[in-house]
Amino acid sequence: MVGLACKCPRTRLPVGASALGAFVLCWLYVFPAYRLPAEKDIVQGVLLQQGKAWRRNRTAGTAFRKLLEDCCDPGHLFAMTKQNSPMGKNLWFDGEFLYSFTIDNATYSLFPQATPFQLPLKKCSVVGNGGILKKSGCGRQIDQADFVMRCNLPPLSSEFSKDVGSKTQLVTANPSIIRKRFQNLLWSRKAFVNSVKVYNHSYIYMPAFSMKTGTEPSLRVYYTLEDFGANQTVLFANPNFLRDIGKFWKSKGIHAKRLSTGLFLVSAALGLCEEVTIYGFWPFSVDLHGRFISHHYYDNVLPDSGFHAMPEEFLQLWFLHKSGVLRMQLEQCAEPSLQSAV
Amino acid sequence: HRAQTLTSVCLFFFFLRVKQTELFDRWKSLQICKWEMNVTAANLFKSTLSRCCNAPAFLFTTQKNTPLGTKLKYEVDTSGIFHINQEIFRMFPKDMPYYRSQFKKCAVVGNGGILKNSRCGREINSADFVFRCNLPPISEKYTVDVGVKTDVVTVNPSIITERFHKLEKWRKPFYDVLQVYENASVLLPAFYNTRNTDVSIRVKYVLDDFESQQAVYYFHPQYLINVSRYWLGQGVRAKRISTGLILVTAALELCEEVHLFGFWAFPMNPSGIFITHHYYDNVKPRPGFHAMPSEIFNFLHMHSKGILRVHTGTCSCC
Numbered sequence: 222m223v224g225l226a227c228k229c230p231r232t233r234l235p236v237g238a239s240a241l242g243a244f245v246l247c248w249l250y251v252f253p254a255y256r257l258p259a260e261k262d263i264v265q266g267v268l269l270q271q272g273k274a275w276r277r278n279r280t281a282g283t284a285f286r287k288l289l290e291d292c293c294d295p296g297h298l299f300a301m302t303k304q305n306s307p308m309g310k311n312l313w314f315d316g317e318f319l320y321s322f323t324i325d326n327a328t329y330s331l332f333p334q335a336t337p338f339q340l341p342l343k344k345c346s347v348v349g350n351g352g353i354l355k356k357s358g359c360g361r362q363i364d365q366a367d368f369v370m371r372c373n374l375p376p377l378s379s380e381f382s383k384d385v386g387s388k389t390q391l392v393t394a395n396p397s398i399i400r401k402r403f404q405n406l407l408w409s410r411k412a413f414v415n416s417v418k419v420y421n422h423s424y425i426y427m428p429a430f431s432m433k434t435g436t437e438p439s440l441r442v443y444y445t446l447e448d449f450g451a452n453q454t455v456l457f458a459n460p461n462f463l464r465d466i467g468k469f470w471k472s473k474g475i476h477a478k479r480l481s482t483g484l485f486l487v488s489a490a491l492g493l494c495e496e497v498t499i500y501g502f503w504p505f506s507v508d509l510h511g512r513f514i515s516h517h518y519y520d521n522v523l524p525d526s527g528f529h530a531m532p533e534e535f536l537q538l539w540f541l542h543k544s545g546v547l548r549m550q551l552e553q554c555a556e557p558s559l560q561s562a563v
Numbered sequence: 564h565r566a567q568t569l570t571s572v573c574l575f576f577f578f579l580r581v582k583q584t585e586l587f588d589r590w591k592s593l594q595i596c597k598w599e600m601n602v603t604a605a606n607l608f609k610s611t612l613s614r615c616c617n618a619p620a621f622l623f624t625t626q627k628n629t630p631l632g633t634k635l636k637y638e639v640d641t642s643g644i645f646h647i648n649q650e651i652f653r654m655f656p657k658d659m660p661y662y663r664s665q666f667k668k669c670a671v672v673g674n675g676g677i678l679k680n681s682r683c684g685r686e687i688n689s690a691d692f693v694f695r696c697n698l699p700p701i702s703e704k705y706t707v708d709v710g711v712k713t714d715v716v717t718v719n720p721s722i723i724t725e726r727f728h729k730l731e732k733w734r735k736p737f738y739d740v741l742q743v744y745e746n747a748s749v750l751l752p753a754f755y756n757t758r759n760t761d762v763s764i765r766v767k768y769v770l771d772d773f774e775s776q777q778a779v780y781y782f783h784p785q786y787l788i789n790v791s792r793y794w795l796g797q798g799v800r801a802k803r804i805s806t807g808l809i810l811v812t813a814a815l816e817l818c819e820e821v822h823l824f825g826f827w828a829f830p831m832n833p834s835g836i837f838i839t840h841h842y843y844d845n846v847k848p849r850p851g852f853h854a855m856p857s858e859i860f861n862f863l864h865m866h867s868k869g870i871l872r873v874h875t876g877t878c879s880c881c
Contacts, residue, residue: 407731407761407765408764408765408768409768409771409772410734410768410772411771411772414772437731440732441731441732444732444733444734445734447733447735448733448734448735448738449735449772
């Protein structure tokens, strides 16, 4: 209705004007005017904490996991499974306004019976792609975890393995990457199959049911990997889970059109793992020593502004770090001998 | 005896409205004589084809006959134009892989039900070059009748659309089907109409992705237009001439001797026994699309003149 009225404000001015007023009110409700702490202040706050020994707080960890379980049930709802998505079930795309889809026979057959992990997972590394990982030397420490999660098909070539490791159990893939880098897998598919070989026996976690346009490319990833007998298996993100996680963080005060993949993944990890350490989550242009860093550890391509609210997400994660729920690695990683405190 | 029959058959073909049974009778009596190639008639026919159609240069799109930047006209969607870009150009062979009269004996295998129980497999396999139409099954239960040797197999994009989801989903099942033909080249009418292009191009990607040795070729739309025009002049009036007729026309230029198997467009064999539509199923085509009987008349006519040989009975040779 609002949209309709806005299209012809000149012909029916009073309606148009009131609709515009309503629209502004809605806008302020959804995106209230708030003051984001300046980047400098955040970095300063982090620096104050440096040097203080970090200790895992098991009580806080359990409490937070309980919170996540109550809101989102990651163990059960993390991925689309035959268990949680029976045939004929109607699901709403979590990234669209008013679109739903029904699980048909063909789609249903692509789902695993249940979440295919041995839950709870023990030690998990969640690796963001922040430029702060460059020259961090954290590769070995990341790989030491039982379960390593990565975001958005990051490069793992040998030049990076010292800093980001090489082990992967789960990697997310955004349908937009499939579109941009692999022409939606409509033409040659070899390049894609070769590019995911670095992830060995891992799950490729795809938000297939977030946007309408993402469904076909995501399913095509499944078909492609099956055709080639690849080691990777596709898991489809459950839109209900993504929506619940989004609501959860919104209630904690994150204002963004959509959460970043990183925060989804950390939230999932907090629900699925006993110990979570996160790497490469640092959305600022300078590191702790004031040196400029690239946006990603592998390139310096900046994202579209206004889509994600990275600093806010960072503050939430930083708060979890301070309360001992998870450990956030921001410094370079120490040699194994000096690491006993961890 | 032979000359007599020939004249009568020829006469008969001038009056196509005669009853089917009479045609069958005449065809059967023609079988009594041993078929022999009439080199003069064949050469005359082949030279006509070389002037109208020229398969050794234009059967497929090649880098030579379709240079980069060509605006290729579709056969039926005449308003449609396909720009040959680098990506498509590099899929084309440098030049036509076959030359004029390269092969001594060719078999063009249609899919008619007449092949069932024909035991022609060995004779087909003994040919130097074998053409097949539309991904026909050549599994073990059919080999006695249809053979296995395949050098060129055509694929109708409608099959890819219907049976293989336009290759937008799984591709391995399609690849597995093609593998049955071993090293046969795959031939597609990519530029017949605009709907065919994407799926046809995808076939090339599928075979490349799976590192297959099979070549992929596309009919040159101009060749298809010229062949249709030629046969229209011979009285074949159809929305579209069949793949079989196109292959036979091409074979006549590429081979010295052309043998047709499985070309018979009637519901019963020459002895009057009912047969299935295809040798593998009995699915009837859309009516009014192809003009099969009229195509067959032409083949029988050419058989009687010694230009090619149509096999409709059981094989005993080889």
